[in-house]
Amino acid sequence: MRAVTWQGRRDVAVSEVPDPRILEPTDAVVRITSTAICGSDLHLYELFGPFIDRGDILGHEAMGVVEEVGAAVALRPGQRVVVPFNIACGTCFMCRRGLQSQCETTQNRDYGTGASLFGYTKLYGQVPGGQAELLRVPFADYNTIPVDTDLPDERYLFLSDILPTAWQAVEYAGLSEPGTVVVLGLGPVGQLTSRIAAARGHRVIAIDPVPERREMAARHGVEAWEGDDDIERVLAATDGRGADAAIDAVGLEAHGSTLASAAHKLIGVMPDAVARPMMERAGIDRLAALYSAIDVVRRGGTVSISGVYAGDGDILPMKTMFDRQLTLRMGQCNVKRWIDDLLPLVRDEADPFGLDDLVTHRGGLDDAPALYETFQKKDDGCIKVVLSPA
Ligand code: NAD
Ligand code: ZN
Ligand code: ZN
Helix, strand or coil: CEEEEEEECCEEEEEECCCCCCCCCCCEEEEEEEEEECHHHHHHHHCCHHHCCCCCECCCEEEEEEEEECCCCCCCCCCEEEECCECCCCCCHHHHCCCHHHCCCCCECCCCECCCEECCCHHHCCECCCCECEEEECCCCCCCEECCCCCCHHHHHHHHCHHHHHHHHHHHCCCCCCCEEEEECCCHHHHHHHHHHHHCCCEEEEECCCHHHHHHHHCCCCEEECCCCHHHHHHHHCCCCCEEEEEECCCCECCCCHHHHHHHHHHHHCCHHHHHHHHHHCCCCECHHHHHHHHHEEEEEEEEECCCCCCCCCCCCHHHHHHCCCEEEECCCCHHHHHHHHHHHHHCCCCCCCCCCCCCEEECHHHHHHHHHHHHHCHHHCCCEEECCC
16 A cells, blocks of 8 residues: 655655554554644654654544454444544543543553554554555554544544644633633644634634734634734733633744754754654753743643643743642643544534634645645645545
8 A cells, every 4th residue: 555654854755565454353444535644743754753763654643434344343344434543442541531642551661651643653652654545443443433424524534633632722721711712823733722712702812923824713713913922912911910721732843942943953963872862851842832821821820731742851930830820731632532522513514613624735645745845834825734545
């Protein structure tokens, strides 16, 4: 089959690779009809080389049609399904508590990391990803969401990651009454986060330097600002207090941290054996967005982090956070935890999340190399990319 593979920094290719097979009785193989490129893939594209091998198959946002199932799988061939990006068993201590991203059956103890993810480096199991014609899905009855309408793929596809991620970010913001939420970053995750918060009755101020991204947000009831003097503006808009919650939908590649930017460049040219411990222990994260979140939130407010961070040596303003009595919540999304809340909304004819206004670029698998570049550079108004391998 053909699949999008990692070849090196800023280098992906479409390669001929062996078809996945059923390896366990609980596996299924899904023929992929739609698969998206995520901001998380950009971290692999730019920075995570030390943890990926040339030829690894990328992708963790996928849906398709069940092609083949193992002996213990109830799901039937022909069923249309979405595949959540977490690989979870559904029965362990963590899964039973709705913490699928921490699944104890698929945790990666060698690296001290949580549940395995599709297409996401050795840190998360080095499992072949979904930007491919076929995908092997472990624990297939649990790690699939059946599609039960004729609505197009793009209504359902984002249940694989960014829609539950956005939902979890708003849940973790912990707002018990209508308030003001600042969302940092208007990539696909920030777009959906802003829309969900607005639909729940909050005033949403979103900050991103990219004009097309602000224009899209403004079409969905969001006040979108460019970022200069954002802190003063938020204070002025909230009686000098700050927002009730701030959501960081940017993560470790934020613009505006020169020291960490230099470290990113260095990691790109260092041998893996040297870069790996440096990435794990040193302060490689660019924290500009997180610092902004901490600054714009009011005393007693919550900072909810959905952007990915990866260094263990990061410096956080502990005095400020302690004195201002902030709550911090974060983590990889627990996709299945939120599906019952989200499915009725995805199916709703009124399209309450405006999913019909998110994808800006579409192509076949062969277009992946060009579309990775366009998405990373934010060229051509690119906000979300969907590939159709079929
Ligand atoms: P993206 O790269 O398209 O979006 C990031 C946006 O942040 C861009 O629009 C960029 O212009 C903006 N930005 C950069 N620096 C900024 C700053 N200092 N202030 C404000 N905005 C800034 O990516 P995406 O697909 O929207 O993903 C966003 C983040 O969420 C990524 O870190 C991704 O890895 C993470 N993510 C996490 C989960 C999870 O489970 N927690 C799931 C999906 C994505
Ligand atoms: Zn994703
Ligand atoms: Zn589990």
